[in-house]
Amino acid sequence: MRLPSSAVEHGAARVAVLGAGSWGTTFAKVLADGGADVLIWARRREVAHEITETHRNSGYLPGINLPPNLRGHDSLEHVLAGAEQVYLSVPSQSLRSNLASIRDILPPEVPVVSLMKGVERGTGLRMSEVIEQELGIDRDRIAAVSGPNLALEIAKREPTAAVVASASHETAVAVATVASNDYFRSFVNTDVIGTEFGGVLKNLIAVAVGIADGVGYGENTKASIITRGLVELSAFAVAFGARPETMIGLAGLGDLIATCESPLSRNNTAGRLLGQGYGFEQVIAQMNQTAEGLASVGPILELAATRGVSMPIVAQVARVLEGTLDPRELAPHLATDSDEPQPE
Ligand SMILES: NC(=O)c1ccc[n+]([C@@H]2O[C@H](COP(=O)([O-])OP(=O)(O)OC[C@H]3O[C@@H](n4cnc5c(N)ncnc54)[C@H](O)[C@@H]3O)[C@@H](O)[C@H]2O)c1
Numbered sequence: 001m002r003l004p005s006s007a008v009e010h011g012a013a014r015v016a017v018l019g020a021g022s023w024g025t026t027f028a029k030v031l032a033d034g035g036a037d038v039l040i041w042a043r044r045r046e047v048a049h050e051i052t053e054t055h056r057n058s059g060y061l062p063g064i065n066l067p068p069n070l071r072g073h074d075s076l077e078h079v080l081a082g083a084e085q086v087y088l089s090v091p092s093q094s095l096r097s098n099l100a101s102i103r104d105i106l107p108p109e110v111p112v113v114s115l116m117k118g119v120e121r122g123t124g125l126r127m128s129e130v131i132e133q134e135l136g137i138d139r140d141r142i143a144a145v146s147g148p149n150l151a152l153e154i155a156k157r158e159p160t161a162a163v164v165a166s167a168s169h170e171t172a173v174a175v176a177t178v179a180s181n182d183y184f185r186s187f188v189n190t191d192v193i194g195t196e197f198g199g200v201l202k203n204l205i206a207v208a209v210g211i212a213d214g215v216g217y218g219e220n221t222k223a224s225i226i227t228r229g230l231v232e233l234s235a236f237a238v239a240f241g242a243r244p245e246t247m248i249g250l251a252g253l254g255d256l257i258a259t260c261e262s263p264l265s266r267n268n269t270a271g272r273l274l275g276q277g278y279g280f281e282q283v284i285a286q287m288n289q290t291a292e293g294l295a296s297v298g299p300i301l302e303l304a305a306t307r308g309v310s311m312p313i314v315a316q317v318a319r320v321l322e323g324t325l326d327p328r329e330l331a332p333h334l335a336t337d338s339d340e341p342q343p344e
């Protein structure tokens with residue numbers, strides 16, 4: 001495999017980012033601010049044009065100036081040609097169809113990096129699994145980035161850390177080398193399962209915290225949901241092969257704190273609207289950005305059932321979404337299987 005870190009040593013790495021929403025654009029800025037020569041693919045020509053000509057993506061990152069070494073284009077062929085690393089940041093449910101469009105034009109051997117935090121409805125597959133399946137590439141070429149990474153804060157250069165996970169340590173290091181700068185530090189690990197599931201599951205707990213917020217409950221309720229949520233997400237991820245320590249790292253606890261505490265979080269916002277009494281369809285209509293948690297609830301509960309993992313908080317979120325549980329009834333102490341006192 002080509003190791004792009006060498007490209008950094010000898011000059012700017014040429015990287016491609018697919019998806020020009022808030023995270024794709026912010027991550028492209030992270031890469032560009034780290035010295036890479038970045039081309040970002042936008043579905044809409046006017047967005048690509050705005051990025052290149054005015055160094056803005058005003059629909060997603062209002063008030064943020066983008067660097068000149070970040071340019072936009074609406075042609076996948078153009079963006080991928082010559083890329084040494086490829087980053088993917090489209091909504092999780094659209095990943096598979098987007099991969100079908102790049103399968104034949106992906107440069108050989110280059111790392112493919114998921115920036116996404118969802119699982120695929122219908123299959124329950126993590127994004128790296130969808131990439132492996134749809135592109136037919138070796139898993140050593142695939143990496144996933146996750147962590148406490150609220151886009152707008154990072155776009156403003158607020159210091160942040162993330163973790164790059166790959167089955168191949170070399171790939172993780174190559175990606176982390178390019179995806180680091182003076183305000184964004186990438187750590188590495190080889191626990192792809194834990195890193196990806198951390199990003200997916202914290203979204204669901206953030207919806208629950210948002211619901212509690214919307215109802216008007218205070219800090220005790222939210223802290224209880226976050227703490228019990230960490231137990232729940234760790235039990236789930238470990239049952240699927242994650243390392244326990246990953247779940248208390250940046251991609252687990254770190255992201256859980258950021259997403260549950262921030263009004264910038266779309267998942268938290270969606271939960272708050274539910275807690276205020278809006279129905280699922282009304283919430284969807286009010287969201288103009290992707291809240292991955294809403295689509296992940298079903299597949300996560302299906303996966304949990306296959307391994308006998310109890311997920312009381314996520315199950316309650318599902319019931320609020322389907323309208324069978326009053327948001328005021330959501331409670332962090334409820335267990336799905338027993339009313340008897342449980343060990344913490
Ligand atoms: N925004 C964040 O703070 C943040 C941080 C970390 C990870 N993420 C993850 O990044 C991923 C992308 O989220 P985002 O925040 O950029 O979402 P977004 O809603 O801001 O942008 C999504 C982008 O995908 C495009 N898109 C929509 N449907 C598409 C389709 N069918 N095919 C191709 N492109 C399509 C949209 O036009 C838009 O450019 C999600 O999995 C999210 O969980 C987001």
Ligand SMILES: O=P(O)(O)OC[C@H](O)CO
Pocket residue numbers: 117147148149150151203206255258259264265266267268290291292
């Ligand atoms: O806005 P959210 O809820 O998708 O969260 C954004 C990031 O995942 C936070 O790390």
